[in-house]
Amino acid sequence: MSLNSQNLPYPDLIHPIIVHFVIAMVLFAFVCDIIGYFSRRYHLFEVSFWNLFVAAIAIFFAVFFGQLEASLAKPYPAAQSTLNWHSVTGWSLSAIVVAITAWRFAIRSRDPLKIPPAYLGVATFLVSLVLFQMYLGSQLMWVYGLHLEPIVEATKQGLL
Incomplete structure (x- = not known):
């Protein structure tokens, strides 16, 4: 498989597009x-x-491309822990988003004009996890520079 200067088999990262x-x-x-x-x-x-329904489907594409692109990044030791946390949180979020969407469907089926406060509490937890995941993803890009050309080159040369 031929990889470009970002260590990808396609022109640019797909994971960030889907995940955003x-x-x-x-x-x-x-x-x-x-x-x-x-x-x-x-x-x-x-x-x-x-919105939740479509997110519950799209998150699996985000995780798929995230795992693919993470494996191609060849992360150096300093980035590995953050990448591991990002991967575990991503897989967890995919399950949680589907579970919350299923619960939201049940709530909607019973009474489309009401949502219980407990659901809002769980949704607040979901948003907190999403924000944590965004923090980890930002670190991978802006602190560790995964898939950025200078970092890819330094990794190939064994400098990192």
């Missing part, structure tokens, strides 16, 4: 639920559900 889509959908779903809950704008619950 998932992040936006999860955060927007949460905002819609909060606004809908406190303002009694129940149509926002439907917006929230569909």
